[in-house]
Amino acid sequence: MSKLTSQPAWQDLSQLAATLKDQHMRDWFAADPARAERMQADAAGIFLDYSKNRVTDEVMTALMALARAQGLEAHRDAMFGGDAINNTENRAVLHTALRNFSGQPVPVGGEDVMPEVMATLDKIEAFTASVHSGEHTGYTGKRITDVVAIGIGGSFLGPKIMTEALKPYTHDAVKVHFVANVDGCHIHDVLQTLDHEQTLVVMSSKSFSTQETLQNTLSAKAWFLNAGGSQQDIARHFVAVSSNISAATEFGIAEENIFPMWDWVGGRYSLWSAIGLPISLALGFTHFKRLLEGAHEMDNHFKTAPLENNVPVIMAMLGVWYRNFFEAQSHVLLPYYHYLRGLPAYVQQLDMESNGKQVTQNGDPVDYPTGPIIWGSEGTNGQHSFHQLIHQGSGVIPADFMLPLTVPNQDDTHHAMLASNCFGQTQALMQGKTFEECYADLERQGLDEAERVRLAHHKTMPGNKPSNTLLFEQLDPFTLGALVALYEHKVFVQGVVWQLNSFDQWGVELGKVLGNQVLDGITGKRDSSEFDRSTEQLIARFRQSNAQR
Structure with a gap:
């Protein structure tokens, strides 16, 4: 026990x-x-x-x-x-600090995180205002009219669902489109309707290497370059929410357009952070703050x-x-x-x-x-x-x-x-509705005894739900x-x-690791015989179907 x-x-x-x-x-x-x-x-x-x-x-x-x-x-x-209550990753759990307007400090490892939190909110406010006012333009000088927010998991669900829920409060300056699925149909369907000169891409990945998010962002980059933009122009059209500054700048994103993430905020609790930048762009910063x-x-x-x-x-x-x-x-x-x-x-x-x-x-x-x-x-x-x-x-x-x-x-x-x-x-x-109540209803309809009994059993609802x-x-x-x-x-x-650590997700992490390994098997970077026989067979069938393409 x-x-x-x-x-x-x-x-x-x-x-x-x-x-x-x-x-x-x-x-x-x-x-x-x-x-x-x-x-x-x-x-x-x-x-x-x-x-x-x-x-x-x-x-x-x-x-x-x-x-x-x-x-x-x-x-x-x-x-x-x-306190570091996420004991398997030795991390604090402080999504509440992201919405702390008490003026009180919140220490992590002896350091108050609130100045950085408030500075990030100021940065979100300033960037949102620059896009909405037309100050931040595309590389040809045209206003930004569309935002493509690329993420997965909490980096996608939170911003998308909050924005949908608050549709009556949508700002009319830009339209925000959300992409998460690595299925190429999704990013293709979104991008084909947009003008690359007036599109801003927000890429949300703490590591800047999340498989689905990175691939969708690379596809958006290829679309942008193929449409006439240059590598230098990416800085006007791509921003990132990430802690991997070097990877983001190597991609072409201007360092001043990289918004921070912290390891004391889990993905499913992150909409309150800079992950919420698409919410601010969709609704305006005032509504995001509310x-x-x-x-x-x-x-x-x-x-x-x-x-x-x-x-x-x-x-x-x-x-x-x-x-x-x-x-x-x-x-x-x-x-x-x-x-x-x-x-x-x-x-x-x-x-x-x-x-x-x-x-x-x-x-x-x-x-x-x-x-x-x-x-x-x-x-x-x-x-x-x-x-x-x-x-x-x-x-x-x-x-x-x-x-x-x-x-x-x-x-x-x-x-x-x-x-x-x-x-x-x-x-x-x-x-609910009792057998007796159903029987009485059927009796008033003039049904015979046998039919009343038969149907009353089907119509009875126990209630107590x-x-x-x-x-x-x-x-x-x-x-x-x-x-x-x-x-x-x-x-x-x-x-x-229940005595659980509610802030780790090792099952999700395992899926990410194995997904990358299987991708290596599909692309020939890993011998498919290293997998179980079922997975090996599935990889073989996929490769065979795509061999002639």
Whole structure:
């Protein structure tokens, strides 16, 4: 038995789960008129209703006891304090410093990182202004009208999804296009529509050697040169976010157009850094800064609010409850707002790359489930497809519903329908529909006894399906920043409880290494017989098909 599963609070939760599995939320709401008012919290403009969860006050008390027993508060303070909590890479974890507007220093290794953070923000602001004003032109003197942002993983998902979510705030000076996939179709389709004289390429790679990002950037460079630009002109059209200054300058990028990255910021937490330059170019620096300010407000809430009223902690511990005591294998995110449709993919990387681990920080195998599968899409679309599994499937799939109360260019009919679907789904998941209710409906339709019984079994929905509802006045930059920071802290809390290092990703690193080795096999730089027989066969088939091209 591990340290976690031997905790008294864990044992209490095991007993409570066994007791509550046969109880129904419908009955709890009927017996307790104040349940909804009691099970709510808010932070940084985000309201959380967690009353439609299979928890009682006793369960919530035990969950918070477990968080405290696992040292959550001390781990939280260590992260904000700049301690090297990423113990496999001996690094601090300080994405929160990138949005620290408190004026307080943040030390790493005895040195305050805030002057460099603020200087980088000033550099982003100045560069954004120069592009938007037309001061920074292409080599022929034409204004920059299009930006191609090239990255992968967090260097792509964060900027792309934040920019999509904030489309109503887009600046009209430039159009930003995002490229990540190493599939040549993607970069080709983007570049063929652009004028090289008016295009700026932002390459984001800490090492300046990430396979997919470097190849796409080389393709963009070839396109630029073939269209009439020169090696010298690259300095006007390519900028980099990287810590490898020598590689970037050798490529042709002017040193003053290289933005820094730090090893204390992981890729999936990097949108707040210069990786967010495409966000600033797309929205304007003022909106980019508001994004950071919203995250900072959520940081302050996470640092100071009691656990019982702490939104990230509540959501995290509810996730632990279902993952470890109800065998929930996945968690679904359902944004009821078209522009927020990319958020599930963002949180998918954030959560699964962080807590998809099978050993503790000490390297001991876990004897309990850790990170769940994260998935989801736009809520209304999902209602006509995968919601069926959530309603009537045999497993437990906790759900996060989210809705802005107002939207830009609001059509009251559309938005009322959107809200009614969101609230109606949470109600249906909670209360379900009993066999008796279905039977009565069928009886009113005049069906005979046998047919009523037969169909009632198919129409019965058990209910008791858990969900959170997150509401916010509108999805502006500040609120989006707070929302993303909320999920960051939720993931952190669960990592602490599960005793994981949520800030390394050795599985991802292995994939990168093996991908490069296989590429050498495909290009003939490595003997394909060095691979397993299956991989050797796949390489041979690929080479044969491309031999005559």
